[in-house]
Amino acid sequence: MGIYFDNAGTTAAKPEVLEAILPYLAQQYGNASSIHAVGREARKAVEKARTQVAAAIGAKPEEIYFTAGGTEGDNWAVKGAAFAHNQKGRHIITSAIEHHAVLHSCQWLQKQGFEITYLPVDAQGRVSPNHVEKAIRPDTILITLMMANNEIGTIQPIAEIGAIARVHKVLFHTDAVQAVGAVPIDVNALQVDALSLSGHKFYGVKGVGALYIRQGVRIDSLLHGGAQERGRRAGTENLPAIVGLGAAIELATRDIESHVARLTKMRDRLIHGILTAIPHTRLNGHPTRRLPGNVNVSVDYIEGEALLLRLDLAGFQASSGSACTSGSLDPSHVLLAIGLSHEAAHGSLRLSLGDYNTEQDVDELLAVLPAIVQSLRDMSPFSVTS
Numbered sequence: 001m002g003i004y005f006d007n008a009g010t011t012a013a014k015p016e017v018l019e020a021i022l023p024y025l026a027q028q029y030g031n032a033s034s035i036h037a038v039g040r041e042a043r044k045a046v047e048k049a050r051t052q053v054a055a056a057i058g059a060k061p062e063e064i065y066f067t068a069g070g071t072e073g074d075n076w077a078v079k080g081a082a083f084a085h086n087q088k089g090r091h092i093i094t095s096a097i098e099h100h101a102v103l104h105s106c107q108w109l110q111k112q113g114f115e116i117t118y119l120p121v122d123a124q125g126r127v128s129p130n131h132v133e134k135a136i137r138p139d140t141i142l143i144t145l146m147m148a149n150n151e152i153g154t155i156q157p158i159a160e161i162g163a164i165a166r167v168h169k170v171l172f173h174t175d176a177v178q179a180v181g182a183v184p185i186d187v188n189a190l191q192v193d194a195l196s197l198s199g200h201k202f203y204g205v206k207g208v209g210a211l212y213i214r215q216g217v218r219i220d221s222l223l224h225g226g227a228q229e230r231g232r233r234a235g236t237e238n239l240p241a242i243v244g245l246g247a248a249i250e251l252a253t254r255d256i257e258s259h260v261a262r263l264t265k266m267r268d269r270l271i272h273g274i275l276t277a278i279p280h281t282r283l284n285g286h287p288t289r290r291l292p293g294n295v296n297v298s299v300d301y302i303e304g305e306a307l308l309l310r311l312d313l314a315g316f317q318a319s320s321g322s323a324c325t326s327g328s329l330d331p332s333h334v335l336l337a338i339g340l341s342h343e344a345a346h347g348s349l350r351l352s353l354g355d356y357n358t359e360q361d362v363d364e365l366l367a368v369l370p371a372i373v374q375s376l377r378d379m380s381p382f383s384v385t386s
């Protein structure tokens with residue numbers, strides 16, 4: 001299958017996760033709302049997973065609501081907060097580099113009469129807490145800022161912004177889809193009111209996630225129907241996926257400090273290797289306040305898509321932006337927001353490391369990447385052959 005450097009896109013479910021899930025597909029297949037024995041077993045499994053998710057982020061089990069992934073969690077938090085608080089005001093603060101699950105939710109709300117402030121970021125992708133504070137108005141009802149960016153890996157000063165939000169009594173949501181399982185998280189230290197996470201980013205399965213909603217915080221429901229999730233999110237619980245989410249988050253957070261240390265070392269060696277071996281390359285994002293597994297570089301005088309295809313042929317899977325936008329020829333909104341030109345944004349390469357990557361993977365990539373880049377530059381009419 002080659003060497004996989006696209007762990008920010010998705011990850012492989014771990015054997016322990018599969019083992020946890022399997023019985024719930026065919027033997028213990030109950031509906032968690034049924035009151036008979038099979039249903040009660042299912043309910044027990046869902047509640048165990050809720051406890052596992054809560055423990056991983058410092059929350060209480062009753063503050064965890066299962067969703068169908070990060071996109072649903074973001075839509076729910078943003079739209080649900082907007083509609084729950086529109087008596088107080090209609091102003092929302094976000095940033096220019098959010099995932100489309102947040103940005104497009106905000107754009108949809110604009111059409112419903114809400115007003116959105118899209119904060120800029122600095123050249124390394126950081127939102128300034130000062131800018132956040134200045135943007136708060138009497139009618140501000142929500143601040144939604146991602147904890148870590150999916151493309152450039154920059155980690156935001158969420159705890160500082162959380163403190164500001166609390167002082168001004170504005171609800172604060174963070175999209176932590178890339179951060180959960182990658183860095184330690186405690187919802188109380190961060191002072192967030194809502195946090196979305198997604199199972200397939202930390203070796204669970206796709207199509208399941210959770211939204212943390214702090215006790216007492218009002219967020220309207222998006223899905224109406226049955227009384228599941230304490231009446232806040234209708235739909236029969238996705239039992240096997242939820243069980244897998246619980247197992248995956250427990251595994252991912254158990255030894256998180258050593259995961260962080262291992263990946264950070266590998267990441268920094270990869271960045272250094274690329275920047276020293278290939279001329280006209282630059283790191284995108286913050287040099288240290290970035291996800292342990294994230295490498296994003298601009299490679300001048302090439303097309304990112306062409307580089308991806310050549311890497312794929314050589315057996316390496318990477319990405320040139322977020323997986324969700326590949327297929328579109330628009331340059332990444334994140335790279336444009338940190339000040340890259342359209343050309344530079346088109347020539348970006350994201351390599352995201354995960355638990356299954358080894359130092360040898362890094363060596364193998366560094367052994368072929370300079371020659372691949374050079375051969376693409378040799379074909380490019382814009383090239384200044386190094």
Ligand code: PLP
Nearest residue numbers: 069070071099101150177178198
């Ligand atoms: N938010 C961020 C930061 C992401 O990286 C992603 C997925 O890449 C999502 C939200 C959407 O999550 P999901 O794929 O679970 O819908």
